[in-house]
Amino acid sequence: MRSVAIVGLGLIGGSMAVDLRRRGFADEIIGVENDQLNAEAALKMGLADRIASAEEAFAQADIIVLAVPVDAAAKLLPQALDAVAGSERIVIDVCSVKEMMCRVAAGHRARANYVATHPMAGTEYSGPWAAMPGLFDGRACIFCDVEESSRKAVSRIEELYAALNMRVTYMRSDAHDMHVAYVSHISHVTSFALALTVLDKEKDEKHIFDLASGGFSSTVRLAKSNADMWVPILQQNRDNVLRVIDTYIEKMQDFRSAIDTLDGDEIRGLIEDANKIKRIIR
């Protein structure tokens, strides 16, 4: 019997729970969930077979998944590694910043039992209510610094993500953090800023939102994302995120000055360069 402990039964942890069981990877899901309401909801929805304390779960599970915000995950990681030291049991996390997590694990006697992973899937919703089957299907999962993990642990976690239908990519944790700043973190910051811009205006212009079109909704969608998750991501990935924000603000300034001077050729050049994103995003 294979038991998987999932710490944090929110969008990611809850969705993993659903698919790991229905696809036969896990025989038992042990949920660890500090929030009482979330814990009860998760049980009621059948996301976990039982709720346990972190200590209990760390002592019992074959695989421990840390699916909490990255600051909480960084605190729990040494404790989880202490619990699995000397065994073949495995700890993974699913956070979207990896360098700090790998630094926390570095030098721990159970470092080889830890696999740093980032399943790149999600929605702008959170909590056990946001969990859904199939969330990970066809998406990319990044494994970081796998040379620090035991081969056996890595291959078992590859099986786990195979059960989630993810394609695995391998990367150094510092390269990972730089890449996700570009393809994920900046999108969240731009959406937050867009929401703040429009909400500011709305104070005196109540009906502005009657007009909100599909384009606006899709651009601002990520602004619904949860602060508990995003504050520590932006803190831990500060240097990369700041670099991307600076480039981004430069591009906005390029647009601003082209529009200000009514320079049609310049505006067209910027838009046509931006259009090249078509070859990448379907």
Next chain:
Amino acid sequence: MRSVAIVGLGLIGGSMAVDLRRRGFADEIIGVENDQLNAEAALKMGLADRIASAEEAFAQADIIVLAVPVDAAAKLLPQALDAVAGSERIVIDVCSVKEMMCRVAAGHRARANYVATHPMAGTEYSGPWAAMPGLFDGRACIFCDVEESSRKAVSRIEELYAALNMRVTYMRSDAHDMHVAYVSHISHVTSFALALTVLDKEKDEKHIFDLASGGFSSTVRLAKSNADMWVPILQQNRDNVLRVIDTYIEKMQDFRSAIDTLDGDEIRGLIEDANKIKRIIR
């Protein structure tokens, strides 16, 4: 028999053609399309019954719809109004900037035959291939400065948009242009800038896009939008767009400085304020 001339059989014009005919509002669709390939495709797809020159179409149609980029529409409007002067025939445009169009029409002897409208629907695609049934269903359509149009013309165009299942809102053209700067134009500029930021990086980091997640795709989607349409919009709505860009850059700077100083409370405050967009966008 009611004939509708549609100048520009792209996403908007083509989609109007489809629904106006299948819902019985138009008996005949006369297409005006300068691009030969688009014209042939539109005929083949059955978007129009026949292709005519602007002169012919302006002389014959009961309703003339200008569905070309706003700079082209502003040039065609006087000619279309000349053609309908003294009749009960009507000219409308569907551009997403309205003040300039209304200024062009102002004082024309056939001003009362013109209704300035903005059906707020669309996708990031363009051309007759992008046309689709049902594009307008349930969306808002803004009529501007209707007191300058004849009541009969307004009520006939209300029927036209009723056939497209749109809900009509009335607004002054200057208020319209300010509002759309917030709920539409800025979203396009932020998407263009995001695409440029990420494409810049991609030059030396080829595999960055393997990782592009759903969040990134939705935020950058509008960056596929067509320059022919967007250059004149950004030019004609310059003052409003610049104001929104400035507020937006300020919000980005707020994030930048909160992240730079690792000020968790400040980052949290910004994100939680941005989250209030939830009450507006489902």
